[in-house]
Structure formats: C-alpha cells, structure tokens
Amino acid sequence: MSTSSPRPVAVLGGNRVPFARSGGAYAKATNADLLTTTIDGLVARFGLAGERVGEVVAGAVLKHARDWNLARECVLGTSLDPTTPAYDLQQACGTGLEAAILVANKIALGQIDSGIAGGTDTASDAPMAFSDDLRGVLMRLNRAKTPMDRAKIIASIRPGHLTPSVPQNVEPRTGMSMGEHMAITAKEWGITREAQDELAVASHRNLAAAYDRGFFDDLVTPYLGLSRDGNLRPDTTVEKLASLAPVFGKGEGATMTAGNSTPLTDGASAVLLSTAEWAADHRITPLAWFVDGQAAAVDYVNGGDGLLTAPIFAVPAMLARQGLTLADFDFYEIHEAFASTVLVTLAAWEDEAFCRDRLGLPGALGSIDRSKLNVNGSSLAAGHPFAATGGRIVASLAKMLHEKGSGRGLISICAAGGQGVVAILEAA
Amino acid sequence: MGILGSDPYAALLGTPLGKRMVDSLGLPKPATLRRYAVDAPLLDGAALLGWLDDDHPIADRIRTIFDVEGIEVGDPFDTLPAAAVIVDLSGIAEPGDLERFRAVVAPSLKRLKSSGRVLVIGRPESSATTPAQAAARRALVGATKSVAKEMRAGGTANLLLVAEGADDQIEAAVRFLLSGRSAYVSGQVIEVSGGSAPVERTEWTQPLAGKVAVVTGAARGIGAAIAEVLARDGATIVAVDVPAAGEALARVANQLRGTALQADVTAPDAGERIVDHAHLRHGGLDIVVHNAGITRDKLLANTDEARWASVLGVNLESILRMNDAILGPRGLRDGGRMVLVSSIAGIAGNRGQTNYGASKAGVIGLTTFLGRDAQLRSRGITVNAVAPGFIETEMTGAVPFATREIGRRLNSLQQGGLPVDVAETIAWLSQDANAGVSGQVVRVCGQSLIGA
C-alpha cells in the first residue's frame, strides 16, 4: 500500500441563496429545490456545467422521509455531470461544516480531487409524521390478509389518531427547546440583555454593509425574487431591540428575545473545495486553505454543561493540535444561534477557572479582538437554516481571507445534542 | 431557453379560420422567415448572379463561395425559381449604368422563392472620383431600399459597399446577407473597408470556436439569445447581469456551459471585474457585447433627474467606463470584436423616450468613433453596433396590445423580429472573417418605417 502525506485543500468559493424567514419567500420551496438551485448557482459561477466533481456531500436537519437520498437526487437535477456521486449527512446545525470537513479530508487523502459540501433546510416545508398510534394501525392494515380484517382495522381509527406530530425544536432527552437551554447557560454566565442586543445590532449592521459594498455579489444567487436575506434589518437599533419581550427563560432575569435569537429560516448553501492542481487546471484562484476541523460534544443531560457549549471544548483541542493560540486569528466566525451563545463562548475562554478545570488548560484560553468577530454579520441578521449555516460561513470567511491577502480565520458552530463543530481556514 | 418570441397574430394565421379572416379584412400576411440552422444550406436554391460588362471582380469571388457550398448559379435571364439574386455593380461609373440593376433584378424578383435575397454590390460614394460616379453609387442606396419594400414572402434586399482594396474581405458579409442569419435585416447598407481577415480557412459552422465572449445583460431577453447564439457558434460565454438577476443568469450560463458573473455594469469596477474574470477563468477576452440596457419612459416634460441619469448611466456611460479596462492593455486581444446594442429609437428618436433615445444615439456616436480609431484598427479590433427595431421580448411584451400590434407590423417584413435575429447579427459581427466591417450600425428591424 502506498501512503502519501495529506494534500492541502483549497476553498475555491461558494454559493447560497438569500436566506428567507420561514413561511416567507421560500414558503413553497422544498429542500431539494433550495439545494439544487444553490448547487446550480455554484456551477454557473465556476463554469462547472457538464463536469463531474469528486463528490457532493450535503444534508438537511428537517428532512422528509422521501429525501432519503437528497444530495444525489439534487445532483441529478443540476447541470453537473450525472455521474457525480453524492451522499447525505446530518449533524444537526453542524451539518454544513461537517460536510466541508469530510470533503476536505477525502481531498487531503487523495481519494478525490474536488468536491462540493452543502446544506439546506426549510422550516416552511418541515416533515410531519402520523402519530405513533395511527402508524401502528396503518402498519397492521398493511399486514392484514383478508378484506374483513382490513375493514375491522379501518373501523378502529379514532379522530385522535389523526393529530399529526409536528417535529419540534426540542431536545428529545430534556423536552426543553434550544432557547430554554441557552437561557439557563446565559444566566449561569451572567450574560446581560444589553450585551446581547448590541451583538444583534452589530450583526445586522455588518451584514447590511457587506451587501452594500457588493461583498455577496459572488457568494449569493438570488432566488424566487429574494436578493438579500429576508431577516436582515439594517436599521435596527439597541433601543428598538430593548423594547422586545423575552421569549426564552423565565421571570426577572430573562434576557433572550426574538431580536437576539435567530428565527426559523429557509435556505441552502454550497462550497467548492479542491486540490491546488484541480483549481489550477480549472483556472480558479483558491481563496483559502481548509486547515483543520474538529467536533466535540458535552453531556448536557446529566453533566453540568450547557447544550450549546461544545465549541468551547472543540476549539482548544484544535488549537493545541495546530500549535496555535486564540489570538492567532484575523477573523472569528462564531455562529450566532443566539447572541448569548457567542457571548458565553467568549466568556468561557476568558475564564481562568473554567479553562483550568474544564478545558485542562494552564490558564484562560484568552480573549479575542471583538473588531474581528463576525465582521460581515452572522446568523442573527442572515438567519439560520440549520444545515446551510456552515457553508455560508466557510465561503464568506474564505473570501474575507482572500480579500485581506493573509491570515487565519476560526469557525465555531454549535449544534443540537450538545455538539459543536469548529474549523480553521488560512488565506491562500 | 425560449428565444422564440410569441406572436399570436402569426399563430392565428396558421389556422384556416385565421387565413380567411386575414384575407377578408385585407390584413398583412407575415411570412415565416427562413432562419439559420447549423446544418441548413447557405441558400435553399439556386443563386442568380449578374454584373456590369467586363468589370466583375466581386461577382467572381462570390461565385467561388457558391462553388464551395455547392450552390447552383443560375442564369439571370432564365425563368426557373431561385433563392437569391446578386448583382455586382462595383464598377458603376454613371447613372446610365444603373440600367444593369434594373435589367438583372427586375425579372429575378418574380422568380424568388420565399425568404429570397437581393444582394447589391457597390462601392462607397465617399471614394467616387467623378460627380457622375458619386451620383450613380448613391443611387444604388435608393434603389436597394425601394426594392426591399417591394419584396414579399420574407424576402430581403441589402446593399454591400466594398471599399477599393477590400474585395478580399467580403466573404463573411456575403454569407451573412444570403443566409438565414440575416432573416430580419433588410434595406441595410453595410460597408466593408480595410481589414485583413485571417488567411486560414474559416470553419463556417463554428466561426467563433476558441473565442471567449462577454455578454452583458445576459440573464434574459436579447442578451440571453446573444449568449446562446455565440455559444452555438463555438464561443465560451461569460454571462454578465446584475446580482438581482442571478437566478436566471445561472440558468443561461449552465445551459451554455459558460460562467456567470454577477455584476452591475454601472459599478466603477465592472470593467476590471469583467477583464479579470475573462483572463483568470478563460485565459483571455476576444468578444465583448455591450447589451445591458434599461428604459425609464416618460415625456421629457415629466422626466426627472433620476430617470434621466439611470438610463444614460446604464445604456451609455457604463460602456465608456468599462471600455477603459476592456480596450486597455489587459482587455480585448488583438483582433478582438466589440458589438454595442443601440436601438432604432437612437436613430429616429421616440416620443416619451428622450433619455433612451439620447443614450442609444450616444452608443452610435461611440461606435462610429471607435470603429474609425486608427490604433484599434491597427490592432485588428473592430467595433460595431446593432440597432434592433421591434423585437419580441418581455420588454415589448409589456407594451399594450394595440401599440404592440402597430410596432410589430410597421416594417417591410410585417412582423416583429426575434431576439435570435439580433443575436445572429452580433455573432456575424464577431467573426474573425469579418475584419473589414468596423464602425457600422446594422439595423435589425425588418426595414422598419421608423427612422428609415
């Protein structure tokens, strides 16, 4: 067997549709529609029509049973060569970034030379299931042998059976929503309402400015009449946000509102990765190198950790492997599931006791220069179609690094189930 | 992609009831025009070839084309049906010689099949050496345009002026004017001068093979058709349109296996981005089609500054600004081609379109200037414009029915043109072999009565 050292992996660019508030512009679009359009936009940007790429990896968090082969079915609907293989993957909100890590790893190992990593989600077309009771009845019906048996089974269906079970944004093991979990963590860390609202305003302001200067001209392809993210409120202010009532957490100390939490969102994203040679053959200039990726999980069920705190653990592990410190970055892309998620993450890394006791570090991991955080906006402004967020961030960060011409960027994404996925890009 | 416009009137004509209605009402009967297809013959029948006694250098060259294409050259004084009549009057010296025009063309007209062609060859009046010669040369313009109006069943008549010394540069223009590519071009005067078409034999079914072509406003309408036709002729397409049109733009780019570049042509860096993209992604730039355009119609009395500025900004000023990069050292290659999209509104003016008419006339001024530019010509770069008349697009589809109906019939072919007709003309102007045509404005208007 021949072994070779891993090859550098280039991020060549990306594409996404503008993200829409759920029930809005994409109310009638399916995950397959969103992902197919997004990949086609990427194909058009890079002139890949009729080409076979090594692999397309994509997923969705809210997924219909009929979408069991979503990525491959979408590939067949795009202008890519139909002999392009594809597979689905799912790691909650980490799906998009995990897809990029998998594609990057295969490229690094020499198994493929190019690949597309993507993700899509729509809360407007979420799957609904029959209640378990009705499902039991229907399965029995399917097994019934005689017409008489069937008639009896049908007669046993009761109105109560017909109530559909809608997937809920709750953790199966705690029955609590993500927001409720986050509210507990935010309270533990003493995150203030003002700090959260300020972060939200900055997100909107930064995203709007990025659109205005044409930053997204080669990152976003409009869809169904939407040219900018539907959730974007360029003129929002701390005062306006201060007037909103809390929606997560209870009583006096509740700080989390609809303004500093991400809304349900529809959208899709895709990123093109390759070796340097493949890029050169296709006359595409790499924007960044995909340096490393790491996942972590916390025991939020029985242990004391917050549901969305896993990235806090993933980052130091990855930094240690790379011989880097938290200060060694020019851009920090910390996914804004909630404003408080970002603030808790930063607070934990600054906390000496936490870093010593929980992360096993000699002292605090450090603080970051806030002017390098989410400089072109993040999920609070853009919205967060779960599986699409990773691709949005990878492509934007790669372009930011390319514009700067040097430096490194850190990506941190929290995910349901107490998970986190993080990655490092470096300017190409 | 639907480049075929929809003309319900023409569709109605295809039904027996429609035919009866049209006959009884004396309504116009638009013919189905012969349009280009890669595998279609240059002419679907014999060509009749006539000339002035003793002096017919161009007729001989045209005969060579027919030999290559296997087209029978008929006797002008025979009676068999024919697809085209060509008369070489390049040697014309005085009005008395014009009888030759009548003698050759008049009997041929009755023999022409549908979508027949009259092609008259002359020399530019500007290089005449005697008053009589100037008068005779100019007379051909009036004669050709009048014949064009007399023709029926989709026939066209055009005048090709060949400057002294450019006799060997005519093949691309002759092929264009005879083929279905010029379906909606009639009553036009096109001049071939200077230029040095490459000596290698042209592959006429893939005349743009290996070329990189940028088309602005390519997401829909005429621009999408231009991209499609240039790609069919072998070019690699860079499709440019505003970011907001990105969804349609991606569809065009993917269908043509080109690339999509989301850019507003009015952005200060648009020219640079186009040049960069063409170089980085495709290794160079050979053809640029400035097609992006908008209308903001209002009577001048009601036109505010914003309406004025936006139309001039998109339709004219953006081209000037982008050309800094496109005609600069990293832009168009030597031998490159630039085609601008003007409009008959820029020739004739149009009530309620003062801003648009100004912008499209400006495009003509720019084309004429650049087309004459000695430095560009020495680099082998040609610059031409097309001026579409009534073309069936979403833009004209929005015009009220009655106005649209008038717009579409007020021309010698009695129908609107299709986006593909504009595109075919642009594709022809983009050919290497067309090196002798520069600074020209070719109307694609079915010889519209407007601005004629």
Ligand SMILES: NC(=O)c1ccc[n+]([C@@H]2O[C@H](COP(=O)([O-])OP(=O)(O)OC[C@H]3O[C@@H](n4cnc5c(N)ncnc54)[C@H](O)[C@@H]3O)[C@@H](O)[C@H]2O)c1
């Ligand atoms: N349709 C006609 O009958 C007709 C007649 C004469 C001339 N024209 C000219 O032909 C050209 C194409 O017309 P059409 O009928 O296809 O119109 P259209 O409106 O269907 O298409 C024009 C395209 O240009 C794009 N565009 C507009 N502003 C732009 C900008 N700032 N940057 C980049 N792209 C921009 C639009 O998004 C659109 O895709 C125009 O220049 C028009 O003036 C049309």
